[in-house]
Amino acid sequence: MKKNKLLSILLIFLLFLSGCAGQEKEAKEPKLLTSPYKKTEFLMGTVVTVKIYDEGKEEVLEKAFDRIKYLAAHITVNENEKKSEIDEVNRKAGVEPVKVSKDIYELIQAGEAYSVDTKGSFDISIGPLTNLWRIGFPDARKPEQSEIDAVLPLIDYEQVELNKKEQTVFLKNPGMMLDLGAIAKGFITDEVVEVLKANNVTTAIVDLGGNIYVLGNNPSGRDWTVGIQNPLLSRGETIGKISEKNKSIVTSGIYERYLEVDGKTYHHLLNPDDGYPFNNDIAGVSIVSEKSIDGDGLSTSLFSKGIQGGLEFVENFKGVEAIFISTDNKVYITSGLKKNFELTNDEFELAN
Incomplete structure (x- = not known):
């Protein structure tokens, strides 16, 4: 009898502890704001915005x-x-290796990996070419053919030597230049997300001028609705939408940055093989991925492959989806987006 009474008391005590643990867990659930803490600045030549929806986390901005x-x-x-x-790495090209910080070493290492994966259609050593065209800067111009011919031999990612132990980078040939602009925003976006997570932010939006990251669910508890940029118009104009959480959405388009010369338009996505902007049926591509740097690297390299080649190429990457927009307003999506993407602009046609 006493034993049964003791067991009953123990059971009640355990239930009490369980209830307390549940209440403590419930108490730790973050309170979300419908109107977020927000900060916007013009950095790296683009508008950067971070929104945090967790109450009490304004200082994390x-x-x-x-x-x-x-x-x-x-x-x-x-x-x-x-x-x-x-x-500094560029200045010491052909002279000596340069020791860099851990952040920069990891960024260059990632750029080299993309250069290898794409067989050079994305090339981190494209600096001499982008420095000729300067598209996106006030002094942009169309270079002479002789100038292009002179720098093309300098573009070769295989001549970038990385020493992991010493954390050094060496450009083997004089005149070589790294240009990490194609993946820098993605790398920085991922780092910002890490800062948010380290400070227990659960719900946020990071926007680095076309590199979007949606963290957690929206304040209503559902996935975020993300508009897919119309690559033919200014930012904010969309052709469709998807629903995502904890994902990066990166868009590159031929009218994002461009140069007009004698009635002809030259966009900023340059081909390391011939020195001119890629010329095919792609007007824009949006990449959905877990890491923003992946979206950056792939969105640039896919321009070299055209739509069909790009679709086949990106299907090989696990956890990565893509939306291609053609120059004749047709939209192509990868298999993982068949039930997610919704076309919202009747000027475009879903083609697959």
Whole structure:
């Protein structure tokens, strides 16, 4: 009898502890705001916005922007000041290896991996060519053919030597230049997401001028609705939408940055093989991936393959989906988006 009574008391005690644990867990659930904390600045030549929906996490905005500014200062190639780590690597091309920070080494390492995966259609050593065209800058111009011919031999990712032990980068030939602009925003976006997670932010949107990351569910508890950019118009104009959480959405388009010369338009996505912008049936491509740097690297390299080649190529990447928009307003999507993508612009046609 006493034994049964003791067991009953123990059971009640365990239920009490379980209830307390449940209440404690419930108490830890973050309270989300319908109107987020928000900060916007013009950095790296684009508008950068971070929105945090977790109540009481406004101070994390400053930490996020501190990280953005730190990385931008170390990555950005500045023609006038030449103060970044990448500037130093370029300055010592053909002379000696340069020791770089862990952040920059990892970024260059990632760029080299994409160069290998795409067999050079994405090439981190494209700097001499982008420095000729300068598309997106006030001094943009169409180079002479002789100038293009002179720099093409300098573009060769296989001549970029990385030493993991020493954390050094060496460009073997004089005149070589790294240009990490094609993946820098993706790398920085991923780093911002890490800052948010480290500070227990559960719900947020990071927007680095076309590199979008949606963290967690939206305040209503559902996936975020993300508009797919119309590559033929300015930012904010969309052709469709998808629903995602904890994903990056990166869009590249031929009218994002361009140069007009004698009535002809030259976009900023340059082909390392011939020195001119890629010329095929792609007007824009959006990449959905877990890492924003993956979206950056793939969105650029896919322009070299055309729509059909690009579709086949991206299907080989696990956890990555893509939306291609053709120059004649047709939309092609990868298999994983068949039940997710919704076309919302009647000027476009879903073609597959």
